[in-house]
Amino acid sequence: MIEEAVALSGILFAIGAIGALVRRNVIVVLMCIELMLNAVNLALVAFSRLWADATGQVFVMMVIVVAAAEVAVGLGIVIALFRNRESVNVEEVSLLKW
Amino acid sequence: MSEVLFYAFAAIAVAGALGMVLNLHNTVAAALSLVGTMVALGGLYVLLEAYLIGVLQILVYAGAIVVVFLFVVMLLNLRRDVFPAGRQWMTKGLALGISLVVLVRFLRLVPGSFGEPAALPEGFGGYREIGARLFTDYVLAFEVTSLLLLAAMVGAVILAKREPSEPDGDPRTPVSRSEAS
Numbered sequence: 001m002i003e004e005a006v007a008l009s010g011i012l013f014a015i016g017a018i019g020a021l022v023r024r025n026v027i028v029v030l031m032c033i034e035l036m037l038n039a040v041n042l043a044l045v046a047f048s049r050l051w052a053d054a055t056g057q058v059f060v061m062m063v064i065v066v067a068a069a070e071v072a073v074g075l076g077i078v079i080a081l082f083r084n085r086e087s088v089n090v091e092e093v094s095l096l097k098w
Numbered sequence: 099m100s101e102v103l104f105y106a107f108a109a110i111a112v113a114g115a116l117g118m119v120l121n122l123h124n125t126v127a128a129a130l131s132l133v134g135t136m137v138a139l140g141g142l143y144v145l146l147e148a149y150l151i152g153v154l155q156i157l158v159y160a161g162a163i164v165v166v167f168l169f170v171v172m173l174l175n176l177r178r179d180v181f182p183a184g185r186q187w188m189t190k191g192l193a194l195g196i197s198l199v200v201l202v203r204f205l206r207l208v209p210g211s212f213g214e215p216a217a218l219p220e221g222f223g224g225y226r227e228i229g230a231r232l233f234t235d236y237v238l239a240f241e242v243t244s245l246l247l248l249a250a251m252v253g254a255v256i257l258a259k260r261e262p263s264e265p266d267g268d269p270r271t272p273v274s275r276s277e278a279s
Binding site for chain 2: 013064091
């Protein structure tokens with residue numbers, strides 16, 4: 001079950017990475033980042049079970065807190081962005097593009 | 099029994115993730131797919147003997163974070179995200195290719211890399227053991243995360259706050275919502 005869980009976490013991380021790179025809706029990009037954080041959490045829980053060591057689960061709690069903070073700030077930025085640009089399309093927010 | 103449950107939860111998680119990424123038209127449905135993935139992951143955590151994390155996953159992710167996403171979608175009236183035709187096909191194709199290559203290499207590494215899981219101590223994954231670790235070995239990290247949450251809260255309020263309306267002639271005045279849509 002450990003191997004399957006680690007493989008599943010890789011699959012979920014890849015789906016999240018592809019979504020974050022390909023989708024253009026800022027909110028969906030944020031959701032994909034959440035998915036990637038969750039995939040990492042799954043791998044941490046699986047390794048915590050493998051070695052019967054609860055430290056991995058403490059790390060998962062830290063990741064959950066960071067994800068919550070990231071969503072709060074990210075969605076605040078999305079609201080400010082929408083107020084200024086009337087759009088959530090990432091291709092229209094390209095001022096810093098090289 | 100637990101094998102069957104494991105594969106069922108894994109299938110739900112992958113289906114929800116794909117449903118979120120591939121749903122090009124409806125942001126609300128994408129967020130609800132994400133709820134399915136989060137709940138399935140909570141079930142997987144329970145199957146992997148991380149009971150407290152499983153409960154926290156459902157409370158925090160399915161219960162709070164996705165609800166915040168839905169609030170923002172509703173607030174911005176984004177039920178349909180219809181964008182003009184996309185560009186940058188080469189960049190996106192490259193992103194897709196690299197991600198898939200890395201995934202395949204990763205999946206090839208996994209089989210046979212781990213030994214048998216160690217024997218579980220009494221009360222593994224319960225609130226008692228996690229709490230003891232959190233408040234002894236990792237108490238500094240715990241306090242720093244509380245500071246992080248405070249900073250995020252203040253930052254979110256300041257970012258989302260409506261600026262006091264300025265006198266007319268302000269070039270930043272947005273066009274009205276009905277015109278834009």
